[in-house]
Amino acid sequence: MAVPFGYIARNLVARRLTTVLTAGGMALVVYVFATVLMLAAGLEQTLVATGQDDNVVVIRRSSQTEVQSGIPRLQAGIVESLPQIAVGEDGRPLVSKEPVVLINLPKRATGKPANVVIRGVTSAGLALRPQVKLVEGRMFQPGTAEVIAGRSIADGFQGAGLGETLRFASRDWTVVGVFDAGHTGFDSEIWGDAEQMLQAFRRTGFSSMLFRLNDPDDFDAVKAAIESDPRLQLEAKREKRFYAEQSEALSKFISYLGTGISIIFSIGAVIGAAITMYASVASRTAEIGTLRALGFSRGAILSAFLGEALLLGLLGGVVGLIGASMMQALSISTTNFQTFAEIAFSFALTPKIVIVSLIFALAMGFVGGFLPAARAARMKIVDALRAA
Amino acid sequence: MFVPLLVLRNAFRHKLRTTLTVVGIIVAITAFGLLRTIVDAWYAGANASSAARLVTRSSVSLVFLLPLNYAPKIRQVPGVESVAWANWFGGVYIDERNFFAQFAISPSYLDLYPEFVLKDAERKAFLADRVGALAGRKLADKYGWKIGDQIPLRGTIYPGTWTFTLRGIYDGAEEGTDTSTFFFHFDYLNEAIKRQFPRRADQAGVFIEQLRNPEDAAAVSAAIDATFRNSLAETLTETEKAFQLGFVAMSEAILLAIQAVSYVVIVIIMAVMANTMAMTARERYGEYATFKALGFGNGFVAMLIFAESLGIALFGGLLGVAFTFPMAELFASTVGSILSGFRISEETIVMQLVAALVIGVVAAAVPAWNAARVRIVDGLRAIG
Numbered sequence: 001m002a003v004p005f006g007y008i009a010r011n012l013v014a015r016r017l018t019t020v021l022t023a024g025g026m027a028l029v030v031y032v033f034a035t036v037l038m039l040a041a042g043l044e045q046t047l048v049a050t051g052q053d054d055n056v057v058v059i060r061r062s063s064q065t066e067v068q069s070g071i072p073r074l075q076a077g078i079v080e081s082l083p084q085i086a087v088g089e090d091g092r093p094l095v096s097k098e099p100v101v102l103i104n105l106p107k108r109a110t111g112k113p114a115n116v117v118i119r120g121v122t123s124a125g126l127a128l129r130p131q132v133k134l135v136e137g138r139m140f141q142p143g144t145a146e147v148i149a150g151r152s153i154a155d156g157f158q159g160a161g162l163g164e165t166l167r168f169a170s171r172d173w174t175v176v177g178v179f180d181a182g183h184t185g186f187d188s189e190i191w192g193d194a195e196q197m198l199q200a201f202r203r204t205g206f207s208s209m210l211f212r213l214n215d216p217d218d219f220d221a222v223k224a225a226i227e228s229d230p231r232l233q234l235e236a237k238r239e240k241r242f243y244a245e246q247s248e249a250l251s252k253f254i255s256y257l258g259t260g261i262s263i264i265f266s267i268g269a270v271i272g273a274a275i276t277m278y279a280s281v282a283s284r285t286a287e288i289g290t291l292r293a294l295g296f297s298r299g300a301i302l303s304a305f306l307g308e309a310l311l312l313g314l315l316g317g318v319v320g321l322i323g324a325s326m327m328q329a330l331s332i333s334t335t336n337f338q339t340f341a342e343i344a345f346s347f348a349l350t351p352k353i354v355i356v357s358l359i360f361a362l363a364m365g366f367v368g369g370f371l372p373a374a375r376a377a378r379m380k381i382v383d384a385l386r387a388a
Numbered sequence: 389m390f391v392p393l394l395v396l397r398n399a400f401r402h403k404l405r406t407t408l409t410v411v412g413i414i415v416a417i418t419a420f421g422l423l424r425t426i427v428d429a430w431y432a433g434a435n436a437s438s439a440a441r442l443v444t445r446s447s448v449s450l451v452f453l454l455p456l457n458y459a460p461k462i463r464q465v466p467g468v469e470s471v472a473w474a475n476w477f478g479g480v481y482i483d484e485r486n487f488f489a490q491f492a493i494s495p496s497y498l499d500l501y502p503e504f505v506l507k508d509a510e511r512k513a514f515l516a517d518r519v520g521a522l523a524g525r526k527l528a529d530k531y532g533w534k535i536g537d538q539i540p541l542r543g544t545i546y547p548g549t550w551t552f553t554l555r556g557i558y559d560g561a562e563e564g565t566d567t568s569t570f571f572f573h574f575d576y577l578n579e580a581i582k583r584q585f586p587r588r589a590d591q592a593g594v595f596i597e598q599l600r601n602p603e604d605a606a607a608v609s610a611a612i613d614a615t616f617r618n619s620l621a622e623t624l625t626e627t628e629k630a631f632q633l634g635f636v637a638m639s640e641a642i643l644l645a646i647q648a649v650s651y652v653v654i655v656i657i658m659a660v661m662a663n664t665m666a667m668t669a670r671e672r673y674g675e676y677a678t679f680k681a682l683g684f685g686n687g688f689v690a691m692l693i694f695a696e697s698l699g700i701a702l703f704g705g706l707l708g709v710a711f712t713f714p715m716a717e718l719f720a721s722t723v724g725s726i727l728s729g730f731r732i733s734e735e736t737i738v739m740q741l742v743a744a745l746v747i748g749v750v751a752a753a754v755p756a757w758n759a760a761r762v763r764i765v766d767g768l769r770a771i772g
Contacts, residue, residue, distance in 0.1 A: 021663045025656050032649060060547065067451055068478070068545050102449045104624075112637040115449055168448050170620070201452075202620065204587065233547065254642075261649055264419040265656060271412040272660035275405055279667045335638035340451075342638075 003296055003304035011308055012315075015280065019312065022276040026316025026364055027323065029265040034324035034357040036258025038347035039332065040251045046345040047247035050185035051240030054086075054216040055128055058209040058226065061235045065246065065339045066100040066208040067117075075232050076206055084222045086212040088127055093211065096125030099197045100207040102341055103168045105157040107333075114335060114342045116153055116160075117189040118168070120197030128210055132186055137162050137177035140192055145200075147192040148177035152344035156333055160190065169200035185243060188333070188344045210239065249338050266364050269316070273368025277309050281376045288376050289384025302377035309369020310362055317361025324357070325349050395695045402668070409664045410704040413747065416657035417708025417740050422715055423650035424736045427643055430636050432731070436564045437628035440602040441500065442609055444595040445631075447624040450476070453591035454621050456578075459494075461615055462595055467608040469600045472497040473592035475574060479541030479550065481531070488527055490541065490570040492577040500598050503561040510535070510556030518576050521552035524567030528557045539570075546581060563731060596628070654743050661751035665697050669755035676759045677767020686760040693759055697752035698745070705744025709737055 012019045058079055059069035071079075076097050088094045099120040104113040119125075122142075126132065140146035149160045154175070159166045166173045173192065181187045198204070213219060223236045237245075281288070288301060296304075324347075331346035399406055444462065446452035456473070463471045474497060477490040491497075495515060498504065506514075506522065514520045523533055533539065537554045552572050560567045574592070582589040599608060609625035616623045626634075636643070669676075676689045712732055720730040 017666065018663055021659045021666075025659045028652060028656050028659075032652060062480075062542055062547060063544050064484070102451045104447075104449045110637070110640070112640070113634060114638050115451075170618070170622070257646070261419070261423075261653075264415055265653060267415045268412045268653070268656050268660055271408045271415075272656075272663060275408055275660065275664055275667070278405060332641050334641040 001296060001300060003291065003300050003307075005307070008304055008307045009311060011280070011284075012311060018276050018279070019315075022272050023312055023316040023319065025272045026269045026313060026361060027319035029262065029269045029364065030317045030320025030357050030361045031323045032265060033258070033262040033360055034321055034349075034353055035327050035347060036254060036262065037353045037356065038324060038327060038349050039345075040255040040258065041350050041353060042332075042345045042348040043247050043251045043254065043343075044244070045348050046183055046343070047185050047243040048240060049131075049183065050181075050243040051238065052128070052130075052212075053238070053240060054213045055239035056211055056213060056219065056222060056236050057239050057242040058211075058234050058236050059207075059242075061227075061233050066098075067102055067339065067341070069100075069207050070205050071097070071207065071209060071234060072205040075234060076209055078229065078231060079209055079211075079226060079234065082211075082222060082225060084213055084215070084218040084225075086214045088124060092124070094124050094128055095209060095211040096122050096128055096194075097206040097209050098122075098125060098194055099201065099203050101197075101201055103166075105153075105160065105166070108156055108158050111158075114157075114333075115340055116157060117339075117341045118147075118197065119189050119191050120194030121191050122194050125191075125194070125210065128212055129181070129186065131182045131184055132179050133182075134177050135180045137175075140176055142193045143196065144193070145171050145173045145196065146176045147173045147190050148179050149175050149190045150187040151178060151180045152187045152331070152333060153190055153342075154178045156342075156344070166190070171200055183346065185246075185343060188342050246336065246338050250334075250336050250343075253337075262360075266360070270364050270368040273309060273312060273365055274372060276312070277305065277369045277372035278375070280308070281305065281372045284376075285379065285384050285387040288379055289381050289387065292379070292381045293385065298377040302373050305373035305376050306366065306369050309365040309373065311365070312369070313361045313363070313365020314358070316364070317358045320361065321354060321357055391692075391695075395692060395699060398668075398672075398692070399696050399699055405664060405667075406700060409661055409700055410707070412657050412660050413701055413704025413744065414708045414711060416653050416747075417705050417744055418711045418715055419653045420650050420743055421709065421712035421732065421736050421740045422719060423646050423653075424739065425712070425716055425730065425732050426719075427646055427650075428733055428736065429730045430639065430643055431633075432564060433566065434629050434632035434636060436503070436562070436566060437632050438503075439605070439627065439629070440599045441628040442597040442599060442605060442612070442625050443628050443631040444597065444609075444612055444623050444625040445593070447613075447622040450593065452621070453588075453593055454595065454623065456590040456592050458595060458616065458621075458623070459592075462597060462612055465608060465611045465615060467600050467604045467611070469598040470496055470500060471598075472500045472596045473574065473594065474596065475577060475591075475593040476545070477541070477543070477572075477577070478545045479543050481539070481541055486531070488568055488570055490572070492574040493571050494574050494592075497571070497596070500596055503565045504558040504567075505561050506556050506558040510558075514555040517553060517555055518573055519551065519553055520555035521570060521572040522556045522558055523554055523570050525557055525559050526566075526568045527570060528554070530568075533557075546577065547584075548580075550577075550580075597625075654747065658747050658750050661697070661701065661747050662754070664700075665693065665751045665755045668696070669693055669759050673759065673762050673767045676762055677764045680762075680764050681768070690756040690760040693756040694749070694752045697755075698748035701744045701748030701751070702741075705741055705747075708744070709740050712736075712740070 063069040080095050085093045101118050102115040103118055105116045106113050140148055153160045162178050164175050226234055226236045327347040331344055333344040336343045459471050473494045475492040479490050514522055533554050535554055538551055540549055540551045542549050605627050612625045613623050
C-alpha cells in the first residue's frame with residue numbers, strides 16, 4: 001500500500017521555511033537554465049525566420065558574411081540572367097543587388113557605439129522580403145538621401161528615429177520611415193536606395209545578391225550553375241540556411257555558457273535538496289517507525305520520500321518557469337561575433353524548453369532526494385520507534 | 389582552547405550535512421571566480437593597452453579602410469612620435485572554429501609594441517622574409533607550430549589561400565600581454581591585392597600612433613581628425629584603451645548577464661547555507677539553553693553559531709579558490725584562444741573570499757538571533 005499523496009504534500013507545508021528556501025534555490029536554477037535556453041532559441045528563431053524558403057543569397061566564395069563579400073557588376077549581371085529566377089509583377093526578374101556595409105552608431109541608452117548594418121535595396125528587394133512592413137512614416141524616395149530604419153534600430157540608436165538624421169559617408173540621411181520586419185534580423189538594419197549607397201560609399205560592386213526561385217526545387221541547379229561558371233567567384237546559399245549559419249557561433253556560445261552555468265548551479269541546488277531531505281528524514285524518525293509499524297512497506301516509505309523530493313523539485317521548476325516566462329517581454333541587443341553587427345532578439349519560450357526545464361527540475365529533486373529516501377526506507381522499526 | 393574545539397566539534401557533528409554544504413560552497417565560489425575571470429578576459433585587451441598609443445580608423449566603421457598616404461600626414465602632426473598601420477585579415481586556419489586574430493602589419497608596428505618580446509635573430513628573419521609571419525607563444529603552442537612551419541590561411545576578406553612561413557614566436561613582456569595574435573607583412577598582402585583588385589590596394593584598416601607625451605592624447609587625436617575632416621575618408625582617433633573598450637561595449641549585454649549570474653550563484657548557495665544553519669540551530673536549542681543556564685551570555689551563544697557558519701563558509705571558500713585555478717585552465721583549453729589573456733586576478737580571489745565571508749555571516753544571522761533570544765525554559769523544553 002502506498003503512503004497517501006496528501007500526507008506527502010502536507011509534509012512540505014508543515015516545514016514552510018525550509019521548503020521555501022530549497023524550492024527557491026531550485027527555482028533560481030531552473031530560471032537561469034530556462035532563460036539561457038530561451039535566449040539561444042530566440043536568437044535562432046530570429047535569424048531562421050529572416051530567411052525565406054525559395055530565396056537564394058549569393059555572396060563571394062569563402063566570404064562568410066555579406067559585409068566581407070563583394071560582387072562586381074559584371075558577375076552580378078551573369079547571375080541575373082539565370083533562367084531559374086522568378087519574374088515579378090512588373091515583368092522584371094526578382095533580383096536585388098545590394099551593397100551592405102556597417103556603420104558605427106551610438107546607442108540611445110549608453111551612448112556607446114555599435115555596428116549597424118546599412119543595406120541598399122531596390123523595389124525588388126522589398127518584394128523579396130514580404131515580412132518587412134512600414135509601420136511609421138513612408139518609404140524612401142529612390143535617388144534621394146532618405147533611409148528607413150528597422151524597429152530595433154529606430155528605438156535603440158541615436159539619430160535613427162523617425163524624422164531624425166544620420167550622418168555617414170559625408171552626407172546627412174533623413175529617416176523617413178520605420179519598418180517592422182516581424183522579429184527577423186532585418187529589424188536591426190537601416191535600408192536606403194541601393195544606387196545612392198553605392199555612390200555614397202564609393203563602391204563599384206555590390207556586396208550580395210538575393211533572388212527568388214521559380215520553383216524551390218531548382219536550388220541545386222542554380223547552385224551548380226553559379227559555382228561551376230569559371231567567370232564567377234561566387235557561391236549560392238538558401239536564404240534560410242545563410243542566416244541560420246550566421247547565428248551559429250553566438251547561439252552556441254550562449255547555450256554552452258548557459259548549460260555550464262546551469263550544471264554548476266544544479267549541484268548547489270541538489271545539495272540543498274539533499275540537506276533538506278536528510279533533515280526531514282532525521283526529524284521524522286519516530287514517524288517513519290510508526291508508518292512501518294502500521295504496515296507500510298520499505299518501498300512505500302522510499303517512494304513517499306522520493307515523492308516529497310520530486311514535489312519540491314516540481315514546485316521549484318514551476319516557479320522558475322513562471323519567472324522565466326516573464327522574460328519574454330524583454331529583448332536583447334548585442335553584437336553577433338560572426339557578422340560583427342548589432343542584432344536584436346528576444347527570449348522565446350518554446351514547449352521543448354518547458355518540458356526540458358521541468359525534467360531538469362524533477363531530476364534535481366530526484367538526485368537530491370534519493371539517498372535520504374533510501375536511508376528512511378532502511379530504518380529498522382524498533383530503532384526508529386525508540387528514537388523519539 | 390575550549391571554544392574553538394567546541395565550534396569544530398559542532399561543525400562536524402553532522403558529517404554528511406557539513407560535507408554537502410562545504411561542497412556546495414566550493415562549487416559556488418569556484419563558479420563565481422570562473423565567471424569573473426571570463427568577464428575580466430573580455431577586458432584584457434583594454435587593460436593591456438598603452439596610454440601612449442592612439443588608434444586612428446575610419447569614422448564610418450572599421451569595415452571601411454583608410455588610404456595609405458595618410459601615414460606621412462599623420463606623422464607630421466605635432467606630438468606624434470611614430471606611425472604604424474595594420475589590416476585585419478580574418479583568415480580561416482583549416483576550420484572556422486580555429487579562430488585567432490591575424491593582422492597584416494607595417495615594419496614599424498613591432499617598434500610600437502615593445503611588449504611583444506622577440507629574439508633579435510627571429511625579428512631579423514621575419515623582416516627579411518616577405519612571406520614571413522610571427523605568432524604569439526600561446527597561439528604557437530595551441531597548434532604546435534615551430535619556426536619554419538608553413539601556415540596556410542583561407543582568406544575571407546581577401547580571397548584565396550595565403551601561405552606564410554613562421555619566422556618567429558614572440559612572448560609577452562607582462563603577464564597580461566596577449567600572445568595569441570598572428571602577424572605578417574602588410575607589403576605582402578598589399579602587393580597581392582594590387583595584382584588582383586587594384587582598387588582595394590594601398591589601404592590600411594587602422595593607423596597606430598606612438599605619442600611623444602601621453603598627456604597630449606586628446607589634443608593629438610583632435611589634430612589628426614581635423615587633418616582629414618571633409619575628406620573622402622574621415623577619421624576617428626582615440627586612445628588604444630578607448631578603442632579596445634569599444635569592442636567590449638558591443639558584447640555588453642552578454643557581459644552584464646554573466647556578471648548577474650555570478651552573483652545569483654552566490655545567492656543560491658546562501659539559501660542552501662542558511663537552510664543548513666537554521667536546521668543546525670533548531671536542533672540545538674536545548675544545548676544553547678543549557679549554556680545560558682550555566683551562565684554564558686546571549687552573545688556567547690550567537691558567537692558559537694557565527695563561528696561555526698563562518699568556519700564552514702571560509703573553509704569552502706578557500707577550497708573554492710584553490711579549485712578555480714585548475715578549472716580556469718580547463719576552461720581556457722576547451723574554449724581555445726577566443727578569449728585571450730585568461731588569467732585569475734588578485735581582485736577576483738579577494739572577491740571570492742569576501743563572498744564566502746558574506747555567505748557565512750548572512751547564513752548565521754537569523755539562527756544566531758533566534759538562539760540568542762531563546763528563553764532558557766523554552767530551550768530546555770525544546771526537542772530537536
